[in-house]
Amino acid sequence: AQSVTQLGSHVSVSEGALVLLRCNYSSSVPPYLFWYVQYPNQGLQLLLKYTTGATLVKGINGFEAEFKKSETSFHLTKPSAHMSDAAEYFCAVGDTGGFKTIFGAGTRLFVKA
Amino acid sequence: EAGVVQSPRYKIIEKKQPVAFWCNPISGHNTLYWYLQNLGQGPELLIRYENEEAVDDSQLPKDRFSAERLKGVDSTLKIQPAELGDSAVYLCASSSGAGETQYFGPGTRLLVL
Numbered sequence: 001a002q003s004v005t006q007l008g009s010h011v012s013v014s015e016g017a018l019v020l021l022r023c024n025y026s027s028s029v030p031p032y033l034f035w036y037v038q039y040p041n042q043g044l045q046l047l048l049k050y051t052t053g054a055t056l057v058k059g060i061n062g063f064e065a066e067f068k069k070s071e072t073s074f075h076l077t078k079p080s081a082h083m084s085d086a087a088e089y090f091c092a093v094g095d096t097g098g099f100k101t102i103f104g105a106g107t108r109l110f111v112k113a
Numbered sequence: 114e115a116g117v118v119q120s121p122r123y124k125i126i127e128k129k130q131p132v133a134f135w136c137n138p139i140s141g142h143n144t145l146y147w148y149l150q151n152l153g154q155g156p157e158l159l160i161r162y163e164n165e166e167a168v169d170d171s172q173l174p175k176d177r178f179s180a181e182r183l184k185g186v187d188s189t190l191k192i193q194p195a196e197l198g199d200s201a202v203y204l205c206a207s208s209s210g211a212g213e214t215q216y217f218g219p220g221t222r223l224l225v226l
Contacts, residue, residue: 004155009153031212032212036217041219041220041222042219042220043117043204043206043217043218043219043220044156044204044206044215044217045217046214046215046216049214051212090155090156092155094212099144099161099168099169099211099212100158100161100169101158101215103155103156103157104155105153105154105155106153106154106155
């Protein structure tokens, strides 16, 4: 079964600094990898999605993630953090059929002024 | 286009009482998901519908949980009787098919006293 590990339940950065949220998945190559963002009292919103092809995936709000098969990683980055980026971020993996999505435990991002 | 609608947004009940949550997916989305999100965790799938058919309910605690999607559109998730450990956020999501982006509703936050 697929699994997802997000390293660090909390990450704090200063406004304007690089954002790096780490995600590792289980060893078999998944067909789908996702990053979702959840703002307080809201549902999850898709940031970006990897299926096949280019390993660097660009998403909304300036975020991007790189699929690295050798490291079984799919880390999320943003060059310059904004206060509005403060939220919970979830990495997820989809199974071969594309139906079942397994979510990580989430990383809460804090942005300091 | 309207997003996924869920009601109620918040519910407080005493243990052993029944409770029901309602979800209206995005128009035209045949696939509907119910997720459970415990505090500090990622969403966990409870049940997935393809139209009116429950195609994956392996994680649904069937002794107390039930769900229906009678006309293949909106859906209801019920708990009877509720237990203290059921306090969580119940998320509904929909998609146009396998591997497609899931769109999440804002969730129903349940507190069982």
